[in-house]
Amino acid sequence: MERELKKAGITIHHMWEQYLVLHPDGFQSSQFRHHYKIWGKRVNPVMHMNNKSGDKMYVDAQCF
Template sequence: MANKTTDMSKIRKVLKFYSNGKSKLFISNYLSLSRNTVKKYISLFEVLGLSFEIINEKTDAELELLFSHTTEESVSPKLQTLYDYFPVMERELKKVGVTIYRTWEQYIALYPDGFQITQFRHHYKIWAKRVNPVMHMNHKSGDKMYVDYAGKTLL
């Protein structure tokens, strides 16, 4: 699963194997971690410049502080303006007949040097996934009936 946090015990094992000269491929196969995850922790370990003995003496909380810090990416003012526009846009999209293209036209009227339609849709998709996470519901086939009303009136 993507972006799943790694146990501190696994991080210790990664660093132990790496300190003992094992390859990254061996470590990833042995611990059932992706190669990129192994590379990430090894590169952080090398940047810190600490020995494995010092890392091994640290508690799990201290180790988590060392290895799980996330750096905030700086967002350009243009992109921040776009992200500030999205909540307004989302309310507009709930109205009948409003499309993403029409909201983009309104956005361009407000911000003439703003993003074009392709980047506008791309950033909206990213923003919507972050703001409106999806919960998949498992159900038995034929157990319930769901009716999807597509439009403002039923015929």
């Protein structure tokens, strides 16, 4: 689903409409968004790094 959402013109609403075609008695829009949000947090966790300004320098090795 995330791969589809990265395509131009594809929205969560569009994905929900496709889901509804396959599952007519499935979730309504708000519940679909709610469950997608929960899934997204579980699959793509964010790592926060707490540090003092100027204390260390972090370099993303993938940029080189």
